[in-house]
Amino acid sequence: MIKPKIVAIDDEVGFIDMLSNYFSIRGYDINVSVRGVNGIEMIKQKNPDVVLCDLKMPGIDGDEVLRLTKSMQNSPKLIFITAYDDGGKTKDRLLKLGAYAYFDKPIASLKALEDIINKAVNDN
Numbered sequence: 001m002i003k004p005k006i007v008a009i010d011d012e013v014g015f016i017d018m019l020s021n022y023f024s025i026r027g028y029d030i031n032v033s034v035r036g037v038n039g040i041e042m043i044k045q046k047n048p049d050v051v052l053c054d055l056k057m058p059g060i061d062g063d064e065v066l067r068l069t070k071s072m073q074n075s076p077k078l079i080f081i082t083a084y085d086d087g088g089k090t091k092d093r094l095l096k097l098g099a100y101a102y103f104d105k106p107i108a109s110l111k112a113l114e115d116i117i118n119k120a121v122n123d124n
């Protein structure tokens with residue numbers, strides 16, 4: 001089985017390292033960026049199946065990453081992972097704009113995230 005190709009963008013180095021370790025150990029092709037601007041370049045170059053993205057980042061934030069992925073011909077599925085909490089308002093807004101899923105940080109279960117990633121690549 002071919003594992004999904006992932007790009008992960010988050011300005012928190014420890015968190016991005018943790019994601020990178022978890023998914024690379026399990027055989028996923030994962031590329032990570034701590035800067036939104038580099039992350040967008042990475043998405044264009046790597047053409048990932050799934051993008052994992054923080055919401056609040058300096059410079060280019062999660063909203064802009066969502067806009068970019070939605071404008072692409074082969075849009076990767078965008079999964080937000082964020083500690084930002086406004087009672088679900090932002091979550092609802094992003095899902096309406098086309099985000100595939102929204103996870104609260106810290107992540108309660110990396111296995112649950114992995115399952116959603118695998119589900120995302122099989123959804124159209």
Ligand SMILES: [Mg+2]
Binds near residue numbers: 010012054055056057
């Ligand atoms: Mg952040």
